[in-house]
Amino acid sequence: SKTAAKPADYVYFDRTSAGFSDEAVPRAKAAQLKLEHYYKVAVDAAIERNTRRVELERRLQSDSVMTDERKQRQLVQHGKKESTFLRLRRTKLGLEDFRTVKVIGKGAFGEVRLVQKTDTGKIYAMKTLKKEEMLKKDQLAHVRAERDVLAESNSPWVVQLFYSFQDPAYLYLIMEFLPGGDLMTMLIKYDTFSEDVSRFYMAECVLAIEAVHNLGFIHRDIKPDNILIDKDGHIKLSDFGLSTGFHKNHDSNYYQRLLEQANGATAPTPAQAARNSVMVNSINLTMTSKDQIATWKANRRKLAYSTVGTPDYIAPEIFLQQGYGNECDWWSLGAIMFECLVGYPPFCSETTHETYQKIVHWQYHLVIPEDVHLSREAEDLVKRLITSADRRLKIDQIKAHPFFYGVDWEAIRQIDAPFVPRLRSITDTSYFPTDELEQGPEEPAGGDASDANKDLAFLGYTFKRFTISSQAF
Amino acid sequence: PTPTSQVSKPLYLCSPFVEAALVKGNFKTIVMLPKYVDIMEWVAVNIFDFFQNLNMFYGVISECCTQQSCPSMSAGPTLNYTWINQDRKSVQLPAPTYIDYVMTWVQNLLDDENSFPTKSGHDFPASFPSTIKHVYRQLLRVFAHIYHAHYPQILHLRSEPHFNSLFAHFLAFGREYELLDMKDIRGSSNSPTVGIGALWERWKEMGILEG
Numbered sequence A: 001s002k003t004a005a006k007p008a009d010y011v012y013f014d015r016t017s018a019g020f021s022d023e024a025v026p027r028a029k030a031a032q033l034k035l036e037h038y039y040k041v042a043v044d045a046a047i048e049r050n051t052r053r054v055e056l057e058r059r060l061q062s063d064s065v066m067t068d069e070r071k072q073r074q075l076v077q078h079g080k081k082e083s084t085f086l087r088l089r090r091t092k093l094g095l096e097d098f099r100t101v102k103v104i105g106k107g108a109f110g111e112v113r114l115v116q117k118t119d120t121g122k123i124y125a126m127k128t129l130k131k132e133e134m135l136k137k138d139q140l141a142h143v144r145a146e147r148d149v150l151a152e153s154n155s156p157w158v159v160q161l162f163y164s165f166q167d168p169a170y171l172y173l174i175m176e177f178l179p180g181g182d183l184m185t186m187l188i189k190y191d192t193f194s195e196d197v198s199r200f201y202m203a204e205c206v207l208a209i210e211a212v213h214n215l216g217f218i219h220r221d222i223k224p225d226n227i228l229i230d231k232d233g234h235i236k237l238s239d240f241g242l243s244t245g246f247h248k249n250h251d252s253n254y255y256q257r258l259l260e261q262a263n264g265a266t267a268p269t270p271a272q273a274a275r276n277s278v279m280v281n282s283i284n285l286t287m288t289s290k291d292q293i294a295t296w297k298a299n300r301r302k303l304a305y306s307t308v309g310t311p312d313y314i315a316p317e318i319f320l321q322q323g324y325g326n327e328c329d330w331w332s333l334g335a336i337m338f339e340c341l342v343g344y345p346p347f348c349s350e351t352t353h354e355t356y357q358k359i360v361h362w363q364y365h366l367v368i369p370e371d372v373h374l375s376r377e378a379e380d381l382v383k384r385l386i387t388s389a390d391r392r393l394k395i396d397q398i399k400a401h402p403f404f405y406g407v408d409w410e411a412i413r414q415i416d417a418p419f420v421p422r423l424r425s426i427t428d429t430s431y432f433p434t435d436e437l438e439q440g441p442e443e444p445a446g447g448d449a450s451d452a453n454k455d456l457a458f459l460g461y462t463f464k465r466f467t468i469s470s471q472a473f
Numbered sequence B: 001p002t003p004t005s006q007v008s009k010p011l012y013l014c015s016p017f018v019e020a021a022l023v024k025g026n027f028k029t030i031v032m033l034p035k036y037v038d039i040m041e042w043v044a045v046n047i048f049d050f051f052q053n054l055n056m057f058y059g060v061i062s063e064c065c066t067q068q069s070c071p072s073m074s075a076g077p078t079l080n081y082t083w084i085n086q087d088r089k090s091v092q093l094p095a096p097t098y099i100d101y102v103m104t105w106v107q108n109l110l111d112d113e114n115s116f117p118t119k120s121g122h123d124f125p126a127s128f129p130s131t132i133k134h135v136y137r138q139l140l141r142v143f144a145h146i147y148h149a150h151y152p153q154i155l156h157l158r159s160e161p162h163f164n165s166l167f168a169h170f171l172a173f174g175r176e177y178e179l180l181d182m183k184d185i186r187g188s189s190n191s192p193t194v195g196i197g198a199l200w201e202r203w204k205e206m207g208i209l210e211g
């Protein structure tokens, strides 16, 4: 019986960490956290497993056509699938289970490889992320959040993550391979798209961004490099953020510091700054957009690989540290749309700093070059996306905008895409700039032993997805 | 050899530690075999997890479990475990040695594709149930030794809610799948209930464990 009084055998125990080695306390803390995580997952998994079963049973019960024998078979099948998933949890996948076919992409924290799982022969994209770099850049909260999104979404608009594992030095993500490359590569190849083609990609991006928002997330770093093309030519958003989002130096402090440095040197008044920019603009006007495209393209991929990253598509409110909501993603969409139609993003400049300045003073710098002809609808949409957050169009207004007239929002993923990749095999990488990428040796042979803290940071990173596809493993 | 019976009562049986728990309520939801699921897979993955989790906690206090502090693998004044060596002889080992043997042996079993198959198409061997029974029993002994010899250290490191829940879960699981031999937690039947046998009784009274 419980009473307010302490039981007779109540003991006061003086806790102390004296007498333990330095590692004992952090190790104990890590063990506690891991166990908490373990039970949280165990309970969630039990609930989800139960839901899956109940749903199937209900579906079978309400089916008056199917024979009992077939129903029975489906239940057995269901049990097999669940059992396979349990087995997957005991399966240790590691680097040795995958063979590199080619390096196909590069990001700030590592690279993306086309890999083949040795036993099944299935093809995946494997992203490696160097833990140390991520710790340095303080990316961890992000990594977790982003990983969770990837893991939880079954959205056709988001690249699927199947499996993740880690060794002391790297995180590895095994995701579906999208053989069509990315929109950046496509823009490099085609310079610009027609309005019809742009309409298609923009409409798909609208739905993809909406899907991300519906999952409760803000992407913050939508750019052509993160828009991937599947085998049918439709788009998916790449792993937002395992490294994207605020990664690299896209944090506002960085830009703030950059700005202060620049101001410290010459301290231009806002008026001066604006005048300067007008001058820059007038020079630009003498340059045809063709020249501009050429310059832009020459630097584009270098920019994508650099660790500084391009702020070209980032909304001003993100830099200004006044708080922001998911409208910032619609600004990015506007910048991408501009690029699709014009050939370069609206605020592109020689330096990151200049780009940043132009974005913050977008009113002076958003100019559609005279030698580019845009329809009234296209120009209007660009200007209603690249505008202050409070005046920017919202999802429903975007979908209803005249530029999208005729788009079937329900069925767009089912219609034929304007460019369908022509693939010779499942490992065809012709849509990736593989010759520009260093085809290094078989990568990462582990690393130094990790200390408890580092491990802790990546707690819960190892992930296995429950889908039909997980039977692949 | 302690002066009063009050002091000799193990800390893990005393309030508030005996009640400390990370997981509240009954373990049934996560112990029960999910409908339609293969029992072998279910038991295999759970034993796998118990091993990982226990190994992790032993790793935390292993610096306190030495040949000097623990010259025998004991779980109470009248409860001493012996290791069966290669010649099938029963031998006394210092606890750290014994536990090292257990953990190495289990790890090797878990990594052995023939004992714990992971590849598709590989079935569990006929000996699997008896293997599991052995593994369970040895892991139980490691738990028992930690409770008996290292509970104060668990307390110093503020891990008692975690360790209690892990053990309660382990007991509930063993009970459900008939892996738990009461003799292993109570000692021989003619001596009074000791150590974790008493803990089992307390937790049962408290409703943490099923009867």
Ligand SMILES: Nc1ncnc2c1ncn2[C@@H]1O[C@H](COP(=O)(O)OP(=O)(O)OP(=O)(O)O)[C@@H](O)[C@H]1O
Residues within 6 Å of the ligand: A104, A105, A106, A107, A108, A109, A110, A112, A125, A159, A175, A176, A177, A178, A179, A181, A182, A225, A226, A228, A238, A239, A241, A242, A243, A244, A245, A247, A304, A309
């Ligand atoms: N699942 C995938 N299938 C095919 N290619 C991919 C996949 N994921 C990424 N890539 C390729 O690798 C490139 C870099 O990947 P990603 O953009 O995810 O890296 P990152 O580290 O996030 O860098 P950034 O944030 O600059 O985009 C992409 O632009 C794309 O070309």
